Amino acid sequence: MTQDQSDEVEGLLRCWYEWQCRQSIAMHAKMFYRPADATCRQSITQRTCDEDDEAAYQWADDQQSEQVQLCVDELTIEQRAAISTSMRNKASDASVWRSVRVGEQHVVYQSAKADLYPMLVARHLIRMEVAA
Structure with missing residues (x-):
């Protein structure tokens, strides 16, 4: 595996690890806290375009991390x-x-990481480099 390939796998693993941590915190919070307060249940807040963009990127990272989890x-x-x-x-x-x-x-x-690389390529998470 080349250094660039290793760095790509490393980047996916870092994103996956952050996703794992968020999942653990969310699961822990669900056990002890209600998802919504009864007094604020009908409240609606305005979202900005930046928040929408951030949510879209977060969703894409989460989907990618789920695929990495299957490989791991x-x-x-x-x-x-x-x-x-x-x-x-x-x-x-x-x-x-x-x-x-x-x-x-x-x-x-x-x-x-070497074992993960072909699995990540097969799931199209990493583009395989073809020697010219």
């Missing part, structure tokens, strides 16, 4: 743990997180 699900447990650990470290800008499930973290992470 096909990896081994060790590879999934390596990806999660690496993404958590990159999100916190530190290398403090480790997983007991993963032996050599960086090697397993790189193999997971």
